[in-house]
Amino acid sequence: MPSVSSLFWAAYPLLLIAFIYQIGLPNFIVQPITESNTFNTVWKLFATTHCYASVATLKSDLPQAQCFSVSNGKFTRVFRDEVSEGIQKLERPRTGHVIPGLWDGHGHLVQYGELLDSVDLFGADSMQEVQQRLIEYKKGRPEAGTKKQWLRGVGWDQANFNGNWPVADDLEVDSSFKDLYVMLDRVDVHCIWVSESVLSLLPKDIDDIPGGEIPARGVFCDNAMDVVLEHYEKPSKEQKTTFVKNAMLELNKLGIVGMHDAGVTPNELRLYEELSETSDWNVRVNAMVECDVRNTFCPDAVKQVVTLDGKFQVRSVKLFGDGALGSWGSAMIEPYTDKSSSSGSLLVNASTLSSLTLDWAKEGYQVNIHAIGDLANRHAIDAFEAALKELCPDGNLRKCQDKHRFRIEHAQIIHPDDQRRMADLGIIPSIQPTHATSDMGYAESRLGVNRTKTEAYRMRSLLPLRPVLGSDFPVEPPNILEGIYAAMTRRSPRTGLDPSGGKAGWYPEETISLTEALKGFTLNPAYGAHLEGKAGVIDVGAYADWVVLDEPLESMDIEALLTATVRETWVGGKRVYKRA
Numbered sequence: 001m002p003s004v005s006s007l008f009w010a011a012y013p014l015l016l017i018a019f020i021y022q023i024g025l026p027n028f029i030v031q032p033i034t035e036s037n038t039f040n041t042v043w044k045l046f047a048t049t050h051c052y053a054s055v056a057t058l059k060s061d062l063p064q065a066q067c068f069s070v071s072n073g074k075f076t077r078v079f080r081d082e083v084s085e086g087i088q089k090l091e092r093p094r095t096g097h098v099i100p101g102l103w104d105g106h107g108h109l110v111q112y113g114e115l116l117d118s119v120d121l122f123g124a125d126s127m128q129e130v131q132q133r134l135i136e137y138k139k140g141r142p143e144a145g146t147k148k149q150w151l152r153g154v155g156w157d158q159a160n161f162n163g164n165w166p167v168a169d170d171l172e173v174d175s176s177f178k179d180l181y182v183m184l185d186r187v188d189v190h191c192i193w194v195s196e197s198v199l200s201l202l203p204k205d206i207d208d209i210p211g212g213e214i215p216a217r218g219v220f221c222d223n224a225m226d227v228v229l230e231h232y233e234k235p236s237k238e239q240k241t242t243f244v245k246n247a248m249l250e251l252n253k254l255g256i257v258g259m260h261d262a263g264v265t266p267n268e269l270r271l272y273e274e275l276s277e278t279s280d281w282n283v284r285v286n287a288m289v290e291c292d293v294r295n296t297f298c299p300d301a302v303k304q305v306v307t308l309d310g311k312f313q314v315r316s317v318k319l320f321g322d323g324a325l326g327s328w329g330s331a332m333i334e335p336y337t338d339k340s341s342s343s344g345s346l347l348v349n350a351s352t353l354s355s356l357t358l359d360w361a362k363e364g365y366q367v368n369i370h371a372i373g374d375l376a377n378r379h380a381i382d383a384f385e386a387a388l389k390e391l392c393p394d395g396n397l398r399k400c401q402d403k404h405r406f407r408i409e410h411a412q413i414i415h416p417d418d419q420r421r422m423a424d425l426g427i428i429p430s431i432q433p434t435h436a437t438s439d440m441g442y443a444e445s446r447l448g449v450n451r452t453k454t455e456a457y458r459m460r461s462l463l464p465l466r467p468v469l470g471s472d473f474p475v476e477p478p479n480i481l482e483g484i485y486a487a488m489t490r491r492s493p494r495t496g497l498d499p500s501g502g503k504a505g506w507y508p509e510e511t512i513s514l515t516e517a518l519k520g521f522t523l524n525p526a527y528g529a530h531l532e533g534k535a536g537v538i539d540v541g542a543y544a545d546w547v548v549l550d551e552p553l554e555s556m557d558i559e560a561l562l563t564a565t566v567r568e569t570w571v572g573g574k575r576v577y578k579r580a
């Protein structure tokens with residue numbers, strides 16, 4: 001009997017061709033197959049057929065299937081029924097229910113990894129508990145707390161300290177904390193609490209800071225945080241590498257196979273490109289360029305990238321229109337209902353936003369503008385409309401937009417007139433359903449009933465625009481099942497309740513269906529990243545990314561989404577996570 005290797009080399013030219021065209025070999029070559037067939041042993045290296053109890057493909061002409069074949073990281077066939085034995089290597093048993101690999105349409109990879117590497121203070125209900133967690137964390141990390149590598153944490157809340165602000169002194173937890181550099185983010189990441197060593201770096205007297213507050217010795221809120229952050233040594237390349245790796249491991253556990261990274265600096269882009277060639281890089285990343293100075297034009301500092309295996313791409317840029325609603329930072333057409341002296345602030349004026357949009361689009365970049373308030377959203381739409389008119393003088397703006405795919409990140413509060421303009425132009429909204437449920441407690445006091453009802457946190461109203469859904473991790477947890485829950489119920493995934501404490505949901509007319517929510521985390525992020533047909537679907541030619549669940553998603557009770565976990569996650573035909 002000829003050896004495997006000689007057969008392999010005999011078949012090599014043919015296999016090479018199959019590789020190059022990324023297709024499976026025609027079946028007649030390998031049929032019939034018996035276990036002892038050596039050719040099949042070789043063939044198994046290249047093609048595998050997987051069968052499950054059900055496969056929800058999101059492919060329009062074959063929504064339900066049972067098996068699919070994978071070769072060279074892509075789907076090569078999808079079978080409606082169970083395939084008969086022996087076409088190719090067959091993976092069994094037929095348990096588990098498959099959906100396409102999930103995408104988060106707006107997150108922050110490095111920052112999420114950094115969060116994973118910090119002290120978890122969420123739910124710590126006393127100062128003693130906070131101090132206990134700090135001691136535990138420090139035990140395993142001798143390097144944490146040096147001047148170069150501050151000890152970081154997140155999740156404290158003064159409500160758990162009898163309403164008293166913490167002070168720097170509270171961080172002299174025990175002898176192991178003496179002289180450590182410690183910086184802990186409040187639960188909403190709008191305040192930081194720092195140690196005496198950090199304070200020693202700052203000027204003795206700090207003037208009043210517009211938009212900032214220092215409510216206690218060692219606590220800095222909003223714009224006042226900059227006074228401290230100026231002295232904070234950014235994580236090194238090695239640390240960032242660890243952050244990315246850990247973040248990807250966690251995301252894979254949640255069934256996430258891809259994400260849109262909403263703001264990556266030129267240096268980080270170079271690191272990503274390098275890391276994307278390593279075997280730890282198991283989440284596809286569509287990175288948006290963020291220049292070192294926000295809202296500038298820096299095409300020479302970056303380059304467009306689309307890797308062959310689809311693990312990494314750079315073809316979009318992020319611009320920033322305004323701030324957040326919680327801190328009255330989002331730019332509004334009319335003043336805030338609960339702060340009539342303010343209508344928020346723009347981070348860039350309308351003319352600069354328009355010229356930046358046009359400049360980047362002419363360089364071939366998709367432009368994604370962060371806009372929360374209705375004024376910022378209006379400016380974003382103005383900028384897109386002007387750019388489309390300039391880019392496509394034939395006047396077919398809708399077709400032009402299909403090419404450029406301009407997006408609004410957050411798209412939270414949009415005047416009804418501008419919702420219509422978005423619909424006419426086809427501008428893509430990038431929405432975080434859990435932001436709506438996190439903000440619903442105070443949104444109406446900021447905006448008043450009328451604006452909340454007609455403008456805020458639209459979802460169903462924007463459905464024809466194929467909204468890209470995401471979590472904005474680490475601002476919200478990255479669990480997509482929670483995002484789906486929030487989108488379907490408009491109730492908090494944490495409590496299961498709406499702001500009135502009931503189960504009706506917050507403005508339930510803006511809920512969306514399970515299928516629409518699932519599309520928001522699969523097909524729509526693919527379209528929103530020029531990846532339609534390649535991601536978010538189980539179809540011939542698409543990346544072989546899928547998730548195995550215990551039950552079909554559509555037969556799950558809504559409340560069960562909150563406790564469900566993923567059984568397996570596959571990226572490019574490789575299993576990257578299996579539940580223990």
Ligand SMILES: *[C@@H]1O[C@H](CO)[C@@H](O)[C@H](O)[C@H]1NC(C)=O
Pocket residue numbers: 349351352
């Ligand atoms: C917009 O901002 C730019 C840059 O800050 C400035 O040069 C320009 O004069 C501003 N334009 C208007 C109309 O305010």
Ligand SMILES: *[C@@H]1O[C@H](CO)[C@@H](O)[C@H](O)[C@H]1NC(C)=O
Pocket residue numbers: 415416450451454455
């Ligand atoms: C309600 O809000 C819409 C959109 O902002 C506005 O056009 C309308 O005039 C408002 N109606 C009232 C009664 O304030």
Ligand SMILES: [Zn+2]
Pocket residue numbers: 106107108262472
């Ligand atoms: Zn973000």
